[in-house]
Amino acid sequence: MSAARETTDVLVGGAGVAGLACARDLLGAGVGVRVLEASDGVGGRMRSDRVDGFVVDRGFQVFNTSYPQVRRRLVLKDLRLRPFTPGVLVHTPDGRLRFSDPTRRPRTLPDLLPGRLAGPRDLAAAGLLSARDMLAPPRLLKRLRDTTTRAALADAGVSDAFVETFFRPFLSGVFLEDRLETSSRVFHLVWRSMLRGTLCLPAEGIGAVPRALAAALPEGTVRLGTPVERLTADGAATADGREVPARAVVVATGPGPVAELLPGVRVPHYRVVTTYYHVVPRSPLGEPTLLVDTRRRFLDTCVLSDVVPSYAPPGHALVATSVLGRDEERREHGVREALAEAYGTGTDGWDLLAVRTVEDALPAMPPPQPLTRTARVSPGRYVCGDHRATGSVQGALASGARAAREVLRDLRP
Template identity: 75%
Template structure:
């Protein structure tokens, strides 16, 4: 197919994961595509910055290798991934307790001794849950009865004590809500992905992921610093006042801009997360492990420079700690006090490096949660993003793929009708 005279076949507004995936699929389908990005780089919420010699992701993020869309689209070797320790270190009033995945090695079996973090009943329930979610076909999880995660865990035989000590602190950081009200379907799919994949970070920061996707597009397809003011009957009106024509427009922006460009678009509530970055003269924990807190003073914390040494200059440690909601005065001191307990060290010599707040970090996903929704919202107008699927890298990429399929199908039908 040839691009429309004076324009493109498709304009994709937004160069986050969903928009890039959509653009790549449309390009492979033979369509002429332009991606219009308002900021100075690709990635949307998944970007990395250099700050005083440190690599700072825009909010603490992890990368899961098991997502089907990830495995289909990305050459993982190019990302030079560095893994976290499988499992989690839980800070409790009794000290740190570890829960590891025993399938990753027999030496981790000792972490599952009854009476440490969990009793025999909870360990048995955890084994049943994990075996079912890891081994059963994904469609059986997707089509299962949907309820809150808390209700599903209770029905799965877990004690309230174990839920409060393990699941609630861990999943608060995954879903950015601390009441376990997220859809159980989403929980089971995420649990499955965690068991089947490896949690890790690219050597050059999480922003390497969207850059790798963008590298697969034709030269000149992505236009940075190109904000879109509104959609028109023929395409889009740019923030600079110019117009671009296209046979179809896909809105792949964040929720606020998507709602502004597509009035009447139904949007979920979004969760806000703030990440505090501290530097230290030495690492408080010589291991790339995720730490949670049973008192939920923070969502999670980790020594990023233990995961990827290049995140910090030589001789320095970089610690990332995330909390729900916005930053406010005095909160950094509260976080640092909790970290002193969690890491069992004096944090007096730690220096605040920077703070990153992501207002639209993740969509709320209460039950019943649709796992995919149509991209088509009107004639020649489409939308994609994690709010149209699930709040994850998989959801964003899958939503972009669905938008591309619907656009390509509609444009092919128009061509047939038009002769």
């Protein structure tokens, strides 16, 4: 193929959601774009596999309907979303307790009676915190003093006991960290999105989200199995030795390739998470609800087939359980013991279907945490991804949108 045929206005390296959003905005502005993706499919970390008839996401993920970028770019009904229960089950030494949103399910109000999960002061403090975050404009939350999530909860009047019973177990699974050290501004924005939106999963797995974004691009825009090996003076060179001339290059890969292609760009530390997928004859829970553990032997667990029945073939149930760090010898055995206690059932007959370790699951976001960073690295060189904003689908999409705006500004001064 000739170099002239390969020439494009903008080359985007990486077909994750950030790169796809960037490409879509550039194409919408009339700029020629080519997206090169190293793997065999779009999505980056948002991929789903079929394993023996089961849908296995590459790490446990949820989809939040309240994100502005999501609503702008996707037709939600086309994803056939199935919701989680608006609440969380907390496994404690005294049994399971439920923390629910009574504004969505009034019948769960008795679960919040003082003395069950928390006392009246803690419930009042959590209620006031939630009301402020849900009703306040995002721009006000972004201007709050940035501290840790733990400090923000203390400032809101939440006791250490309630933090340890609910917020720490639950938020450990949200931010993939155990000490509530994430930026309080990020916490407030994420808490707001949870209160205003619905946590769901697409019927075909989380990978349906990037596939929908890619489907909105003209055919031939994305080329799979074509990793960018290095940037050149005129564009980029692929691993097979071809050069793709371009007026601008946007690096939208994972943190490892970003560091290799753009050595001067600082990439934050990323959290590592491992998810175990177990097949069981029938659901040990019977409801689409997230379950967390006050002893934090796992981040969270849920029966995926209770949320989306098509995740498992008829006559089976699929349980996903995530833990911080990598898979290690005998670790699954310890997880299985914790699940037996949390679900209140034997797990000896559970079959391990798959193990998925995601090395770059989520960027660490300690304070002070900038909520957005410029995409421009140098003339003709740009970068986007959740590490340039917040660790979420919203952050990745917004970063891709910002990269497109900056590219357009530079190409059309």
